[in-house]
Amino acid sequence: MNITLEHAEKAIVAAKQKATEIDTKMNIAVVDAGANLVAFGRMDGAWLGSLDISIKKAKTARYFDMNTGSIGELSQPGGSLYNIEHSNNGLITFPGGVPIKNANGEIIGAIGVSGSVVENDHTVAEAGASAI
Template structure:
């Protein structure tokens, strides 16, 4: 039998709160999503002024980083033509996102969920996601 450990709602709220604070500090209204260990949406926030299109991007960045056990920005180079993961963005019904802003949430050696941030530049999304992870 497998024992799956997952992020709690209380932890997800803390992660989102830290992300909101960072996004506000850098002037990047963001969509912030947290998925559980199964890749299911646990919590989401759309800050005032955040782009509507970024709602789905934030959720899919979180899903991607958990499913691939990698930060989404680290997948980008290998997803380009000629790369070992070229075409990955077309897999899993188009849910795979290969640009910055998604980071797995890890407790010890267990992947307990992931955070996805979208709404700013790649560097801003990554910065907000890193602040979120640091809160866990």
């Protein structure tokens, strides 16, 4: 029930394709069911600071089995999960992290994308996750 390297690389290929389509340069990370990195690719010219963010987005999506943006809605000032970002050596809770499921709907990993506005990051992450 763990994503394979072959599938992780397939997700990265699909994500890169979508990133190019929408004219962006992305960092793309895929983690397994244990939230450990399986594959990573940084497109030429992509923001350096997005390297760590893409990995943290992938981990965050697997840590809580949901899109990172959903956590961010609850972690705002006054929200029920305010400042949850201080846990797990730093979460990233804005959009761009998406769980990856197998054909049976079981979560087998997650993908994290960073390098543009968060709407684009999410679009590219979705493209990667749905390639599997």
